Amino acid sequence: MTLGDITKPIQPYIEDFDNVLKEQMRSNVLLLDTVVRYMLRQRGKRIRPLLVLLSAAVSGEVSRRTHIGATMVELLHTASLVHDDVVDESNERRGMASINAVWKNKIAVLVGDYLLSRGLLIAVENGEYDFLRITSQAVRRMSEGELLQIQKTRQLDMDEATYFRIISDKTASLISTCCEIGAASASSNPAHHQALKEYGEIIGCVFQIRDDTFDYSGGNSLIGKPTGNDVQEKKLTLPLVYAFSQASKQETKDILKVIKARPGKKDVRVIIDFVKHYKGIEYAEAKAADMIREAKNKLSIFDNSPAKTSLLHFADYSLQRSM
Numbered sequence: 001m002t003l004g005d006i007t008k009p010i011q012p013y014i015e016d017f018d019n020v021l022k023e024q025m026r027s028n029v030l031l032l033d034t035v036v037r038y039m040l041r042q043r044g045k046r047i048r049p050l051l052v053l054l055s056a057a058v059s060g061e062v063s064r065r066t067h068i069g070a071t072m073v074e075l076l077h078t079a080s081l082v083h084d085d086v087v088d089e090s091n092e093r094r095g096m097a098s099i100n101a102v103w104k105n106k107i108a109v110l111v112g113d114y115l116l117s118r119g120l121l122i123a124v125e126n127g128e129y130d131f132l133r134i135t136s137q138a139v140r141r142m143s144e145g146e147l148l149q150i151q152k153t154r155q156l157d158m159d160e161a162t163y164f165r166i167i168s169d170k171t172a173s174l175i176s177t178c179c180e181i182g183a184a185s186a187s188s189n190p191a192h193h194q195a196l197k198e199y200g201e202i203i204g205c206v207f208q209i210r211d212d213t214f215d216y217s218g219g220n221s222l223i224g225k226p227t228g229n230d231v232q233e234k235k236l237t238l239p240l241v242y243a244f245s246q247a248s249k250q251e252t253k254d255i256l257k258v259i260k261a262r263p264g265k266k267d268v269r270v271i272i273d274f275v276k277h278y279k280g281i282e283y284a285e286a287k288a289a290d291m292i293r294e295a296k297n298k299l300s301i302f303d304n305s306p307a308k309t310s311l312l313h314f315a316d317y318s319l320q321r322s323m
Contacts, residue, residue: 001313003045009306010053013062017049020067021074024118035103035111039078042094048073048178051200054314055182057307058299059192062185068126069181072135075119077174080142082112131181138177145169149235156256158236160245164205172204179203195298199311202295206318209288212237216275228268231259238287239280240271246278292319 007014025036049070056066082099084090086108091101100108116139123132149166152158179200183193215230216239230237236244236259244252255274258267275281295315302308 001310001317003047003050003317006054006310006314006317007050009310010050010057010062013053013067014046014049017046017053017067017070020071021049024071024075024122025115027114031107032111032114035099035107038102039082039099039111042096044094046074048077048174051175051178051203051314052182052185054307054311055179055196055200056186058302058305058311059183059189059196060186065126065128065185066182068122068128069131069185070178072119072122072128072131073174073178073181075115075122076135076139079112079115079119080174082108082115086112130184134177134180134184138173141169141173145171145173152236153234156234156236156260158241160238160241163236163238163241167205167208168201171208172201175204175207176200191301195301199295199298199315202291202298203315203318206288206291206295206315209238209284209291210319210321213239213281213284216240216272216281228263228265228272231263231268231271234259234262238284239275241280242283243275243278243280247274288319292316 022040025040027033027036052070052073053062053066056062056069081093085093085098086100086105089100090098092098098108099111103111119135120132123129123135145166145168148162149170152162152166176197177200179196180193183196187193212230215227215237231240240255244255247255251274255271258271261267263271292315296312299308299311
């Protein structure tokens with residue numbers, strides 16, 4: 001199934017969500033409103049609100065509460081992207097110049113802060129304090145995951161357990177939040193909330209594993225060749241971590257020495273060949289496939305419905321997507 005097919009059960013609600021989002025992002029400050037309108041042109045795949053809406057639909061019915069929750073997480077996600085671009089000094093986002101590239105870092109940081117505050121305020125203004133608690137925990141975990149990754153990048157010290165802790169906090173926490181909020185907006189059944197929270201956590205991890213394999217297999221490059229961006233940034237991801245666990249201590253030491261010295265293109269090729277020799281990509285893909293089966297099992301408590309079918313297919317999509 002394509003993402004368009006997956007969206008069909010909640011398609012009538014997408015336009016309503018878009019209208020609520022635009023309203024919440026609007027400002028009377030001309031500069032801020034100009035930046036916001038520019039951002040709205042950078043339309044992504046809307047995966048997070050899609051998961052909120054599908055989780056509500058599988059648990060009960062999509063309601064105004066669902067739209068509030070979907071808007072919250074999209075504002076939070078967008079704020080995190082703006083801040084990430086500042087931290088990473090990225091000049092491009094979704095094929096367009098990033099906010100910091102056009103308006104510089106100070107304005108980008110303030111716009112990110114504005115979006116974060118709007119996300120929190122929409123919960124407060126509507127009395128959705130459970131949503132506020134769930135999203136606040138996600139923000140905490142995202143920050144901790146990012147800082148732990150920075151620490152491990154400096155130390156060049158990573159094992160598989162730490163890798164999963166990082167991606168769970170940094171990436172999966174927000175996906176999990178989307179699914180939990182969707183369930184909470186439509187059902188008072190704690191089992192529904194927990195099942196979808198766990199489904200989202202697993203799916204979020206698979207998304208990150210898939211991204212990490214692209215760096216070695218070529219899926220992250222327009223010309224179909226591995227980019228090696230992660231190793232150039234000293235990020236030790238699952239394919240490489242697994243290869244280290246299979247290689248000799250001396251081989252591992254030699255590769256880490258290259259990474260520490262900031263590898264050039266030839267060095268990146270050596271590291272990619274090292275990962276492929278020890279089947280790091282295959283291991284990561286097999287691990288992700290096992291996790292997808294686990295994610296699907298989390299949905300077994302729900303009755304069959306178009307929304308449940310879409311969530312099952314979304315699990316497959318997260319594993320099979322090419323970008």
